[in-house]
Amino acid sequence: MINQLSWKVGGQQGEGIxxxxxxxxxxxxxxxxxxxxxxxxxxxxKGGHTNNKIRVSTTxxxxxxxxxxxxxxxxxxxxxxxxxxxxxxxxxxxxxKFKPVCPEDTKAELYIVPFTEIAAELGTxxxxxxxxxxxxxxxxxxxxxxFNDVVDEIFGRKGEEIVKKNMDAITAGxxxxxxxxxxxxxxxxxxxxxxxKRLFMIGNDAIALGAVAGGCRFMAAYPIxxxxxxxxxxxxxxxxxxxxxxQTEDEIAAATMAIGANYGGVRAITASAGPGLSLKxxxxxxxxxxxxxxxxxxxxxxxxxxxxxTKQEQSDLMAMIYGTHGEIPKIVMAPSTVEEAFYDxxxxxxxAEEYQCPVxxxxxxxxxxxxxxxxxxxxxxxxxxxxxxxDFEIEEPENKSYFKRYKVTEDxxxxxxxxGMKNGIHHVTGVEHDETGRPSETAVNRKAQMDKRMRKLNxxxxxxxxxxxxNTPHEExxxxxxxxxxxxxxxxxxxxxxxxxxVKVNHAQIRLIHPFPTDxxxxxxxSAKKVVVIENNAxxxxxxxxxxxxxxxxxxxxxxxxxGNPFLPxxxxxxxxxxxxxxxx
Amino acid sequence: MATFKEFRNDVKPNWCPGCGDFSVQAAMQRAAANVGLEPxxxxxxxxxxxxxxISGYIKSYGFHGIHGRSLPIAQGVKMANRELTVIASxxxxxxxxxxxxxTIHAIRRNIDITYIxxxxxxxxxxxxxxxxxxxxxxxxxxxxxxxxxxxVSPMELALSAGATFVAxxxxxxxxxxxxxIEAGINHKGFSFINVFSPxxxxxxxxxxxxxxxxxxxxxxxxxxxxxxxxxxxxxLMKHDSLVTGIIYQDSSRPxxxxxxxxxxxxxLNKSDLTLDxxxxxxxxxxxx
Numbered sequence: 001m002i003n004q005l006s007w008k009v010g011g012q013q014g015e016g017i018x019x020x021x022x023x024x025x026x027x028x029x030x031x032x033x034x035x036x037x038x039x040x041x042x043x044x045x046k047g048g049h050t051n052n053k054i055r056v057s058t059t060x061x062x063x064x065x066x067x068x069x070x071x072x073x074x075x076x077x078x079x080x081x082x083x084x085x086x087x088x089x090x091x092x093x094x095x096x097k098f099k100p101v102c103p104e105d106t107k108a109e110l111y112i113v114p115f116t117e118i119a120a121e122l123g124t125x126x127x128x129x130x131x132x133x134x135x136x137x138x139x140x141x142x143x144x145x146x147f148n149d150v151v152d153e154i155f156g157r158k159g160e161e162i163v164k165k166n167m168d169a170i171t172a173g174x175x176x177x178x179x180x181x182x183x184x185x186x187x188x189x190x191x192x193x194x195x196x197k198r199l200f201m202i203g204n205d206a207i208a209l210g211a212v213a214g215g216c217r218f219m220a221a222y223p224i225x226x227x228x229x230x231x232x233x234x235x236x237x238x239x240x241x242x243x244x245x246x247q248t249e250d251e252i253a254a255a256t257m258a259i260g261a262n263y264g265g266v267r268a269i270t271a272s273a274g275p276g277l278s279l280k281x282x283x284x285x286x287x288x289x290x291x292x293x294x295x296x297x298x299x300x301x302x303x304x305x306x307x308x309x310t311k312q313e314q315s316d317l318m319a320m321i322y323g324t325h326g327e328i329p330k331i332v333m334a335p336s337t338v339e340e341a342f343y344d345x346x347x348x349x350x351x352a353e354e355y356q357c358p359v360x361x362x363x364x365x366x367x368x369x370x371x372x373x374x375x376x377x378x379x380x381x382x383x384x385x386x387x388x389x390x391d392f393e394i395e396e397p398e399n400k401s402y403f404k405r406y407k408v409t410e411d412x413x414x415x416x417x418x419x420g421m422k423n424g425i426h427h428v429t430g431v432e433h434d435e436t437g438r439p440s441e442t443a444v445n446r447k448a449q450m451d452k453r454m455r456k457l458n459x460x461x462x463x464x465x466x467x468x469x470x471n472t473p474h475e476e477x478x479x480x481x482x483x484x485x486x487x488x489x490x491x492x493x494x495x496x497x498x499x500x501x502x503v504k505v506n507h508a509q510i511r512l513i514h515p516f517p518t519d520x521x522x523x524x525x526x527s528a529k530k531v532v533v534i535e536n537n538a539x540x541x542x543x544x545x546x547x548x549x550x551x552x553x554x555x556x557x558x559x560x561x562x563x564g565n566p567f568l569p570x571x572x573x574x575x576x577x578x579x580x581x582x583x584x585x
Numbered sequence: 586m587a588t589f590k591e592f593r594n595d596v597k598p599n600w601c602p603g604c605g606d607f608s609v610q611a612a613m614q615r616a617a618a619n620v621g622l623e624p625x626x627x628x629x630x631x632x633x634x635x636x637x638x639i640s641g642y643i644k645s646y647g648f649h650g651i652h653g654r655s656l657p658i659a660q661g662v663k664m665a666n667r668e669l670t671v672i673a674s675x676x677x678x679x680x681x682x683x684x685x686x687x688t689i690h691a692i693r694r695n696i697d698i699t700y701i702x703x704x705x706x707x708x709x710x711x712x713x714x715x716x717x718x719x720x721x722x723x724x725x726x727x728x729x730x731x732x733x734x735x736x737v738s739p740m741e742l743a744l745s746a747g748a749t750f751v752a753x754x755x756x757x758x759x760x761x762x763x764x765x766i767e768a769g770i771n772h773k774g775f776s777f778i779n780v781f782s783p784x785x786x787x788x789x790x791x792x793x794x795x796x797x798x799x800x801x802x803x804x805x806x807x808x809x810x811x812x813x814x815x816x817x818x819x820x821l822m823k824h825d826s827l828v829t830g831i832i833y834q835d836s837s838r839p840x841x842x843x844x845x846x847x848x849x850x851x852x853l854n855k856s857d858l859t860l861d862x863x864x865x866x867x868x869x870x871x872x873x
Contacts (some may be wrong), residue, residue: 029873087747137652197873200870200873209868209869212860213860214858217856217858218664218665223743237868240847241860242848242849243847243849244846244847246660246664249686249690252657253657253686253690254654254657256650256654256657257650258661259658260658260660260661261650261664262665263665264661264662264663264665264666264669264854265665265666265852266664266854267858282651283654286650315627335760374872376869377869379860402594419625419662420668420854422623424625425644425645425646429641429647429648430651431649437647438596438641439641455681488615529865563715
C-alpha cells in the first residue's frame with residue numbers, strides 16, 4: 001500500500017486530456033484524497049503536446065512530485081517527453097493505436113491497451129479517456145464504482161445511455177488492464193483516505209468566489225491566459241446578484257470601467273496577466289490620485305511581452321509595486337494557497353474601500369491554474385467593511401461650496417461619497433487637486449495632498465491580518481527560506497527533506513508584498529544563520545525587495561528558476577544543500 | 586426642479602476667450618435643467634485636453650479622468666447606478682485618436698449615456714498639433730508641410746458601428762445644441778453628439794465664419810428622415826459630414842442595460858453586499 005501517487009495523462013491538446021484528469025481527480029477528491037494538479041499546455045487551441053500531472057496523497061500536499069508512478073499516453077510524444085520522470089517500478093499505459101515504443105533507457109514498464117479501439121467498439125472513440133481511467137483503476141486496485149457519481153453528473157444530461165456507455169468504457173479499460181497486469185493487479189494500491197469532504201478547484205475559482213463573497217458585483221475584463229477563468233466564473237454568477245461582467249474592447253477600458261464603477265459605488269474588479277497589467281498602469285495611477293477603490297488581479301505568467309503565456313513565472317513583482325508613473329499609495333497582496341486566494345480577494349475589497357486606493361492581488365500561473373484539493377471555505381470569516389463611505393445625509397455645505405472629498409485628515413483617508421448623493425457634489429480629477437477636488441498647482445496644496453495620500457498606508461503592515469505566512473518552529477534556524485505565491489508547498493516539501501538531513505529550517509511566504517512587513521521579516525532574517533529567497537524569475541525581485549527593506553544584503557541569497565516550469569521539491573532541496581554546503585547527507 | 590443656474594459653479598474656465606467650449610458648457614447646463622435633472626443626479630465624465638476640463642465647470646458630480654478614457658469610465662459609472670444621468674465628454678483628439686477604440690465599442694455596446702465631443706480639428710492644449718479630424722493639407726506644428734493623413738468621419742463611423750443616436754451641432758447654435766443634448770439624454774441608449782467647437786487660437790481655417798458658410802442644417806433638407814439610416818449615410822457623404830441636427834435615431838433597439846441578463850432594476854450600488862449562507866453553500870458545492 002502506498003500513501004501517495006503521481007499520475008500523468010498526456011496527449012495532443014484538444015483530445016480530452018483535461019477532462020480525463022478532471023474526472024479522475026473529482027472522484028478521488030470525494031474519497032478524501034488530497035490532489036494537486038499541474039497542467040502543461042501550449043498557447044494554441046488544438047494540437048501540441050499537453051499533459052496533466054496529478055499528485056494524489058492521503059495527507060495535505062501542495063507540490064508537484066519530483067517523479068512519476070503512472071503515465072497514461074495517448075501519443076508517442078507523451079512517452080518521449082515524459083518517460084524520464086518515471087522510476088523503476090513505474091507504469092506506462094499507452095494506447096495501442098499509435099504503436100507505442102519506449103526509449104531504451106526507460107525505467108518503467110510499458111502496458112499497451114487499445115484505448116481507442118475499445119472505446120470505438122462501445123460506440124465512440126471519444127470515450128478512450130474513460131478506458132484509460134479504467135486501466136488506471138486496475139493499477140490502483142480501485143473499485144470502478146467510485147466513478148459512478150462523477151460520470152452520472154458529467155454525462156447525465158445527455159441521457160442514461162451515454163452514462164452507461166461511459167461506465168462500460170471504464171469497466172472495459174479495467175478488464176483489459178487486469179489481464180495485462182496479472183498478479184500486479186492493484187500494484188499501486190492507495191491507503192484509504194479519510195473520506196472528508198473538501199473542495200477541488202483552481203486559484204482562479206477561489207479568487208472569483210472570493211470576489212462574490214466580498215461583495216463584488218461588477219467586473220470589466222479582457223480575456224487573457226491565465227486570468228480568464230475569473231471573468232468566466234463571474235459572468236455565470238454575478239447575474240444572480242444583479243451584477244454583471246463586461247468584456248471590454250481592451251485592458252485599458254477594463255481598468256477604467258472598473259474605476260468608473262467603483263466611483264459609482266459598486267465593488268468592481270478587473271483581472272489580467274502581465275501584458276494586460278502593463279496596459280492598465282495609467283489607470284492604476286488615476287485610481288491612486290483620485291483615491292478611487294479598485295481591486296486588480298495579476299495572474300503572473302512568463303514575460304516580458306507575450307513571453308511564455310502558458311508558463312509559470314513570478315516576474316511582475318516590481319512592476320506591481322512600482323508600476324504607474326508618479327507615486328501613489330497601493331496595496332499588493334500575494335496569497336500562497338488557494339484558500340488564501342479566496343479570503344484575500346474578499347478582504348481586498350475591504351482594503352480598497354478603507355484605504356481608497358488600488359489593491360493588487362498577485363497570483364501566479366501555478367496558483368491560478370493548478371487544480372487542487374482545498375479545505376472547506378468559511379463564509380462567516382468574510383467581513384464587509386466600507387471605510388469612510390458616507391451612508392448618512394449630508395448637510396448642505398456653506399456657501400453652496402463643494403463637498404470636501406479630499407479633506408486632509410490625520411489618517412489620510414477622507415470621507416467618500418458616490419454620485420447621486422445630495423450635498424455630496426465634489427470634483428474628481430487626475431490633476432492634482434484641493435480638498436474639494438478642484439485642480440490646484442500650489443506647492444502648499446501639492447505637499448498637503450501628497451502627504452495625505454502617502455500616509456494612508458503607514459500602518460497597514462501592522463494591521464493586515466497575516467502579512468507573512470510562517471512555519472517557523474526554530475527560535476534559531478540554520479536556514480530561513482522565503483518565497484511568495486505558489487512556491488509554498490514545494491518549499492514545505494523541500495524543508496521536510498532538509499530537516500531529515502539535520503538542517504533546522506524556518507519558512508516564510510510574504511503575503512503582503514507592499515507596503516512591506518519590514519519588522520516581521522527583519523526579525524525572521526535575524527534569527528536565521530542563512531537566508532535564501534526562492535522565486536520564479538531571473539533577477540531575484542523578491543530578494544531585492546527584502547534587502548531594500550531589511551538590509552542584510554550579503555546574507556540574503558537567491559535560488560531562481562525562470563525556464564517556465566514551477567520548482568520541484570528536489571531542486572530546492574539540492575540547491576540549498578549545495579549553496580550552504582550542508583554536505584551529502 | 587433645478588434651474589440651469591444651479592448647474593453653475595464658481596470656477597472660471599481656463600479656455601481662451603471666444604472658445605466654442607463655453608457654449609457647449611452652457612448648452613449642457615440648460616439641457617440638464619430642461620430635462621428635469623437635479624445636479625446630484627448628473628455625472629459628467631471627461632477626458633484630457635481643453636474640453637476635458639468641462640466636468641469641473643458644471644455643478645454636478647464630475648470625473649476628469651485620463652486621456653481618451655472618458656467613455657469606459659462613464660460606462661462604469663452608469664453600470665454602477667443606472668438611475669444617474671451620465672454624460673461623457675472630451676475633444677476630437679480624446680475621442681477619435683487615443684480613445685477611438687472606446688468610441689466605436691461604446692457605440693456598439695449602447696449603454697444609455699450621452700457622449701459629447703467638442704470637435705475643433707486641432708490639438709489646442711498642447712499648442713497646435715494635427716488631429717485625426719484635421720483636413721488633408723492642414724498645416725500645424727506637427728504637420729508643417731500640411732497633413733497627409735485622411736481625416737476621420739465620426740458620423741459615418743458611428744452609423745457603421747451600429748449607433749442608435751447620432752447628431753451633430755455647432756457651438757454657436759445654442760438653442761439647437763441644447764435641444765440635441767436634451768434629445769440625447771432622453772434617448773434610451775448611447776447618444777453620440779459631435780459639436781463643432783472652434784479653436785480661436787490654433788485653428789485659423791475651421792473658424793466660426795468657415796462653419797457658417799459650410800454647414801447645412803438637416804431641417805432645411807426637404808424630406809430628411811432621421812430614422813432612415815441609408816438616407817443618413819448618403820446625406821453625410823453628400824455634404825462631407827458638414828451637417829447639423831439629429832442625423833440618425835433608432836428608438837427601437839433596447840439599451841445595453843435592458844439586455845443584460847439578471848441586471849439589477851434599481852441602482853446596482855444599492856444592492857446587498859452579503860450572501861445568504863445557503864447561496865454561498867450552493868456556490869461552494871459546485872467544487873465538490
